[in-house]
Amino acid sequence: MHDDKFELGGRVFRSRLIVGTGKYRDFNETRAAVEASGAEIVTVAVRRVNISDRNRENLLDYLDPQHYMILPNTAGCYTAEEAIRTARLARETGVSDFVKLEVIGDQQTLFPDVPATIDAARVLVREGFKVMPYITDDPVTCLRLAELGCVAVMPLAAPIGSGLGIRNPYNLRIILEQMQNMKVPVVVDAGVGTASDAAMAMELGCDAVLMNTAIAGAREPIAMAHAMRMAVEAGRIAYLAGRIERKLYATASSPLSGLIE
């Protein structure tokens, strides 16, 4: 189990926890939480430079792109065109050709716009991006995105920031079976609330888990980052170790022979 590695878009990682960098008090807390999580991949958002702000501190001064794989997202985009434009800008920073593709379909639920996500993925894959789409936990949609050449599919566990955990483990299991056949990693993205949710995703056989609010929104973000690190590791090892069958009735753990009479 020591040589268990996570392969993604031609790169190899040891950590199977991908963390977001939003909602922290400051860059120091961001860095401390990322370090405690053991993550090697961190997501970031693409936004206008604040021209009037004289403080020129940059997130990447706290998260060295030599050390972390920076995964820019297209959060806040509601059309394929906006997402494509954002991804192109992100790549031109020169930091990463990976993109977490997000095309939101509805402001209240933040569920993905599936057709627009597929359209954007098609264009970005053709342009050489390593596309990781945030998507509904729908097996057929994941299949289409994998066929297009996405380097991973990232079905949601529950709505972004909801902390509801894995709402549909059965769909995830179908997605996992299909993606294992296609050798496309499955990353559960969004909806994790606490450590057991992350462990469950890994026990199901997911390749990695991506989260932000569950850590950044915890009362003690750095402690929660540590908990998530252990949960993802425990879940992964349990998956590899192979859990026992669920049975309705008891089976004794102690020998039935040799009882005193």
Next chain:
Amino acid sequence: MPMITIELNGEPYALEAGTPVARLLTMLKLKPNRVAVEINQAVVAKAEYERTIINQGDHVEVINFVGGG
């Protein structure tokens, strides 16, 4: 040098005519390897920063990475 007005990140911004992207970034105290630039919705390649002159009325976007999920 005559001055021109552009739209920079959605706000009017005045600069000298003939300013290349590279000099704009220097004026803004931004490191080129931390940002990306778009002029009129077309991404400017980093290798073109010295050569790309900003023109009157251009819509210039300068982005960087911020915390996000």
